[in-house]
Amino acid sequence: MALSPDLIRKYNRPVPRYTSYPSVPFWENNVTERDWDVLVRKAFDQFGKEEGISLYIHLPFCESLCTYCGCNKRITKNHQVETPYIQALLEEWQKYLAIFQSKPKISAIHLGGGTPTFFSPESLSFLISTILESADKNAKKVFSFEGHPNNTTYEHLATLAKLGFDRVSYGIQDFDLDVQKAIHRIQPFEKVKEATDNARNLGYSSVNFDLVYGLPHQTLATLSSTFDKVEELKPERIAFYSYAHLPSTFPAQKSYHNYLPDETEKRALYEFGKERLLELGYEEVGMDHFALPDDPLCLAKKTGELHRNFMGYTTLATKMLLGLGASSISDVWYGFAQNEKSVECYQREIDKDRIPIVKGHHLSEFDLGVRQVILNLICRGEAEVPFSIWDQLPASSLESIREMENEELLNSTGLHIQISEEGMGVVRNVCSLFDLRMLEKNETKTQFSKAI
Ligand code: SF4
Numbered sequence: 001m002a003l004s005p006d007l008i009r010k011y012n013r014p015v016p017r018y019t020s021y022p023s024v025p026f027w028e029n030n031v032t033e034r035d036w037d038v039l040v041r042k043a044f045d046q047f048g049k050e051e052g053i054s055l056y057i058h059l060p061f062c063e064s065l066c067t068y069c070g071c072n073k074r075i076t077k078n079h080q081v082e083t084p085y086i087q088a089l090l091e092e093w094q095k096y097l098a099i100f101q102s103k104p105k106i107s108a109i110h111l112g113g114g115t116p117t118f119f120s121p122e123s124l125s126f127l128i129s130t131i132l133e134s135a136d137k138n139a140k141k142v143f144s145f146e147g148h149p150n151n152t153t154y155e156h157l158a159t160l161a162k163l164g165f166d167r168v169s170y171g172i173q174d175f176d177l178d179v180q181k182a183i184h185r186i187q188p189f190e191k192v193k194e195a196t197d198n199a200r201n202l203g204y205s206s207v208n209f210d211l212v213y214g215l216p217h218q219t220l221a222t223l224s225s226t227f228d229k230v231e232e233l234k235p236e237r238i239a240f241y242s243y244a245h246l247p248s249t250f251p252a253q254k255s256y257h258n259y260l261p262d263e264t265e266k267r268a269l270y271e272f273g274k275e276r277l278l279e280l281g282y283e284e285v286g287m288d289h290f291a292l293p294d295d296p297l298c299l300a301k302k303t304g305e306l307h308r309n310f311m312g313y314t315t316l317a318t319k320m321l322l323g324l325g326a327s328s329i330s331d332v333w334y335g336f337a338q339n340e341k342s343v344e345c346y347q348r349e350i351d352k353d354r355i356p357i358v359k360g361h362h363l364s365e366f367d368l369g370v371r372q373v374i375l376n377l378i379c380r381g382e383a384e385v386p387f388s389i390w391d392q393l394p395a396s397s398l399e400s401i402r403e404m405e406n407e408e409l410l411n412s413t414g415l416h417i418q419i420s421e422e423g424m425g426v427v428r429n430v431c432s433l434f435d436l437r438m439l440e441k442n443e444t445k446t447q448f449s450k451a452i
Contacts, residue, residue, distance in 0.1 A: 031360030052107030058325030214243035216256035
């Protein structure tokens, strides 16, 4: 059932996306480089050796700026940046190997950006094969990358397939030409089809399309024709994201400020898109994510094994995710750390023989409990809240839980919260009621995107 316009107005406010708890703006920044060594070592000994580790590698370069973009990227056409950057990534990896003191097992690699396919197939091959030479591969590994449909060549796909990659995610956003012009990302359907066909011909088991609703010039009619094209290519997974309009942080977004759908129109776009996806046979996996029924993401949801980390929803519940590269965030369960954001600072710190972290958070026992509640709500739509946490909730949260119950967005029985199907549309708001780090500061940060 769709959310009513009144509920949309009420709940459409800035809230974290809960890819971590605490969210980055509420980190205490209580992690020194020495502490980070200790946390990484502890996580490696406790989980990493057994489960394997996940690696997120940030490749920040793009040849041209998409005006809607909120990623950490560097726009350049100079491909000489590839070699020194890859060198820095490998040096960072060496530093982690030194902390582990034994050969790690890699369960997942995800190349994100920026545009990973800005890098030549040779550069990517050198990077990945060097990392893999120093590690074992988990039998159930998941290797994936983000590809720009305009520059993901057959060679990129073939090179990465040889290294074990079998999942690719293409940033589509919208197939409509007026929308593409406004966001400065022209990519013809034929290019997307070619990139998708190439992946399938090379044996990739999963293609994901990222689509966005709430973009300038988007209407129900343009979105309908976008979904006709999606139907033609039928990717295994679809992420259907809400466009985040934050022009004070990303000034290029000002260029189309007057052409954005309003809140109600934006929600109608989402409801329309969701309906189409369900008609096409996709199942809703979690906030923003849809997949075909036999995709591992759907199966993980059914078996309760869905996990969420800085990369979004995942089937791999590894408790150790290391982020390599400028701005990457690592999550070693007991702590988070983020690397220097600018490419130059990142490379400079590596040259000084440092792990280039600039901020972090060491989770307390209490944080770990709240984190599990939020993970359960956002991955499974329900949670048993320990009394020690419930007892700390401010009156405003208890009042909001009662209101949401009256609005049929959730059910609260004792210490158990069950979110309704409709309530999953505002799951971030539900999570925020338990976000004690944010609540104790009594502030919401405007840099968060709005919930709807
Ligand atoms: S290619 Fe991706 S990361 Fe680069 S500017 Fe466009 S949206 Fe942003």
